[in-house]
Amino acid sequence: MDKSWLALMIGNSRLHWAWFVGDQLQSAWDSEHLTNSGPPSSPNLGKILEKASLSREKVVRRSQGENSDELPIVLASVVSEQTAIWQTYRQLQTLMLAQIPLQHSYPTLGIDRALALWGAGEVYGWPALVIDAGTALTFTGGNAERQLVGGAILPGLSLQVQSLAQKTAALPAIALPETLPKRWANDTEDAIASGIIYTVLAGVVDFVQAWWQEFPHCAVVITGGDRALLHQYLQSQHSELAAQVTIDPNLIFWGMRACRAESASA
Numbered sequence: 031m032d033k034s035w036l037a038l039m040i041g042n043s044r045l046h047w048a049w050f051v052g053d054q055l056q057s058a059w060d061s062e063h064l065t066n067s068g069p070p071s072s073p074n075l076g077k078i079l080e081k082a083s084l085s086r087e088k089v090v091r092r093s094q095g096e097n098s099d100e101l102p103i104v105l106a107s108v109v110s111e112q113t114a115i116w117q118t119y120r121q122l123q124t125l126m127l128a129q130i131p132l133q134h135s136y137p138t139l140g141i142d143r144a145l146a147l148w149g150a151g152e153v154y155g156w157p158a159l160v161i162d163a164g165t166a167l168t169f170t171g172g173n174a175e176r177q178l179v180g181g182a183i184l185p186g187l188s189l190q191v192q193s194l195a196q197k198t199a200a201l202p203a204i205a206l207p208e209t210l211p212k213r214w215a216n217d218t219e220d221a222i223a224s225g226i227i228y229t230v231l232a233g234v235v236d237f238v239q240a241w242w243q244e245f246p247h248c249a250v251v252i253t254g255g256d257r258a259l260l261h262q263y264l265q266s267q268h269s270e271l272a273a274q275v276t277i278d279p280n281l282i283f284w285g286m287r288a289c290r291a292e293s294a295s296a
């Protein structure tokens with residue numbers, strides 16, 4: 031009987047969770063960063079599952095033979111303060127960049143980027159390009175030899191909104207529109223939306239086209255919290271390109287599943 035395990039990716043905005051039974055993803059959800067006030071204690075599994083509307087009983091029952099109180103958690107993180115909170119959890123397996131079989135990576139590459147690329151390559155085939163529309167917006171590409179080609183990092187959509195609001199006197203923190211706004215805006219909110227969205231779109235299109243020049247017909251996958259928004263904008267302006275781009279919220283989890291299997295069989 032396959033065992034249950036939890037995948038936890040700690041991003042800069044929040045925690046990303048998945049419950050697996052063996053290789054099968056059962057459900058995925060997000061939760062807030064934890065605050066470590068008070069005495070250190072082991073994070074409470076019941077509370078974790080409650081956030082996902084899962085009962086511990088259901089999760090444990092789903093994989094019979096599980097007698098442990100604590101499910102294994104496979105953790106990867108790009109936020110070291112948050113990682114520290116989990117060190118008291120008994121059944122923790124922390125993935126490090128060196129354990130990801132991606133070749134030609136550099137020591138400070140974000141493990142979320144390495145895992146998402148690995149997941150994309152394993153599921154959709156190599157070469158692969160990942161666009162992660164998270165706190166930061168990142169491009170991460172790998173070739174047919176499963177080597178990192180490279181990538182790029184810029185502030186994500188919300189971070190661009192927030193940084194304008196924080197560093198200027200007159201600009202408000204807008205909510206990004208769900209549909210593509212008009213380019214030539216006539217008020218402040220629309221002007222911020224236009225500026226951020228059209229320049230990000232131009233950048234995304236340019237990176238994707240440059241990638242396809244080197245790796246024609248290769249898989250391009252969008253993930254991250256703003257994936258649907260970004261894809262929606264892309265569809266409105268570049269429908270042909272958008273049709274060739276896959277949306278997958280679980281790339282990092284596919285990467286964790288693959289790396290967990292490799293490290294277990296090694």
Ligand SMILES: Nc1ncnc2c1ncn2[C@@H]1O[C@H](COP(=O)(O)OP(=O)(O)O)[C@@H](O)[C@H]1O
Nearest residue numbers: 041042043044163164165166188189254255256
């Ligand atoms: N419920 C939500 N909470 C936080 N961010 C959200 C939520 N829904 C959508 N987002 C968007 O997702 C972005 C963060 O992406 P995500 O991939 O979750 O971040 P990270 O992996 O960096 O923690 C935010 O900047 C925001 O625009």
Ligand SMILES: CC(C)(COP(=O)(O)O)[C@@H](O)C(=O)NCCC(=O)O
Nearest residue numbers: 041042108138139140142164165166
């Ligand atoms: C670029 C990132 C901040 C993205 O993090 P995220 O938006 O997913 O929270 C993260 O992958 C990171 O800290 N990277 C280290 C630098 C690098 O990848 O080169």
Ligand SMILES: [K+]
Nearest residue numbers: 162164165254
């Ligand atoms: K991200």
